[in-house]
Amino acid sequence: MEKIDWQLSTIVLLMLAGTGWGFLADCFRVLKKGRRNQVLDFFFWPVSLFFLAPVIFYANWGEIRLYVWLSLGVGVIIYRKLFRRAVMLLLQKE
Secondary structure, three states: OHHHHHHHHHHHHHHHHHHHHHHHHHHHHHHHOOOOHHHHHHHHHHHHHHHHHHHHHHHHOOOOOHHHHHHHHHHHHHHHHHOHHHHHHHHOOO
C-alpha cells in the first residue's frame, strides 16, 4: 500500500509542478511583449529547469519517465483550463 501512496503523491506533485510551469510560461509571455523574444525564450528554459529539476528529484529521484512528462502536461492543461484567464487578467493590469 505504501508504494501506491508514493506513486499517487508523485503524480499529484508533478501535476502541481506542471501547473506552476504553465504559470511561469504565462509570466514570460507577458514579459515578452515589446521585447526581444529570442533572449526571453532562451532564459525561459534555464528558469524552467531551475523550477522543475528540484521537484523531479524530490518526487522520484530524478528519473525521467513517461509518467513524469504526462503528469507535467496534465498540470499545464489544468492550469490553462482553470487558472489562465484570471492570471492573465492580473498580470496584464498595468
